[in-house]
Amino acid sequence: AAGGLRVRSAFRQGLFTDKVAIVTGGGTGIGKAITQELLYLGCKVMIASRSEEKVRTAAAEMSSQIPTDSPAQIKALQCNIRKEEDVKNLFSKTIGEFGKLDFLVNNAGGQFPSPAAHISLKGWNAVVDTNLNGTFLCCREAYHSWMSEHGGVIVNIIADMWKGFPMMSHTGAARAAVDNLTKSLALEWAANGIRINSVAPGSSIYSDTAARNYSSSDNIFLREIPNIPAKRLGKPEEVSTAVCFLLSPSSAFITGETIKVDGGQSLYRFSFEVPDHNKQPAYDWEKLIKEEESDGSPKSKL
Numbered sequence: 001a002a003g004g005l006r007v008r009s010a011f012r013q014g015l016f017t018d019k020v021a022i023v024t025g026g027g028t029g030i031g032k033a034i035t036q037e038l039l040y041l042g043c044k045v046m047i048a049s050r051s052e053e054k055v056r057t058a059a060a061e062m063s064s065q066i067p068t069d070s071p072a073q074i075k076a077l078q079c080n081i082r083k084e085e086d087v088k089n090l091f092s093k094t095i096g097e098f099g100k101l102d103f104l105v106n107n108a109g110g111q112f113p114s115p116a117a118h119i120s121l122k123g124w125n126a127v128v129d130t131n132l133n134g135t136f137l138c139c140r141e142a143y144h145s146w147m148s149e150h151g152g153v154i155v156n157i158i159a160d161m162w163k164g165f166p167m168m169s170h171t172g173a174a175r176a177a178v179d180n181l182t183k184s185l186a187l188e189w190a191a192n193g194i195r196i197n198s199v200a201p202g203s204s205i206y207s208d209t210a211a212r213n214y215s216s217s218d219n220i221f222l223r224e225i226p227n228i229p230a231k232r233l234g235k236p237e238e239v240s241t242a243v244c245f246l247l248s249p250s251s252a253f254i255t256g257e258t259i260k261v262d263g264g265q266s267l268y269r270f271s272f273e274v275p276d277h278n279k280q281p282a283y284d285w286e287k288l289i290k291e292e293e294s295d296g297s298p299k300s301k302l
């Protein structure tokens, strides 16, 4: 039994025995929960992250939790998913180490809160480069290095950007693009035996990593609770279970789809407040015509 692993699973132990997965950003937050559930289910996992030290420490910690009688294994590689060479190296080394590649989870990402008006081109490009271009590079390399011939399953982690993503417009745009990429690839690669889907966590998934990234501690998370039909925050483990479902044969007939894991938040209240103002007067054609008649200048061609 996988007694040492901190994360259990509702899925059958051994479900992913002899499977090999790459999880980008697999050392922290939601990615770590995905990695731990995959390990519990017997998977061999390569975690990848930009920081060599962080990803190695995380792999060593999770490796020490794998019981000796489990087929699960974890290895770590430094990889900046923005760099084509790093991505090629990640896939060739993973296939070299584990002999195959069944699953890719594109979880690595990053963004910073800012009004759109104050995002520099550099900041904008960095967020699009990681979240959109990095995901594309990993999908393309999974295809060429293994999945075009042998099939496979890809899951992209996106975000709750369904009503726009004010104060996070860069990542909203990038994640919406990944949602669309998921559909294009589901069609283009269906004939290769590849399924590809997305999981869209709400901003209300609480992990220590997320809390650290968005500084002002638990506060911004707790303030969201009234806006969530579930009336609580979500857990990284509640995202990983959706990922495992999409990787498993239980979802064999699902491709090009997105599962929201947000406690219903995207259907309900929006936390962004538009300030009161009078800057958007109604369209008034009578006024336009009166102005035309009085000064003779054509204000409308209606």
Ligand code: ADE
Pocket: 024, 025, 048, 049, 050, 079, 080, 081, 082, 108, 109, 110, 130, 134
């Ligand atoms: N996590 C956040 N940004 C990343 C990047 N560029 N490469 C890999 N993991 C990341």
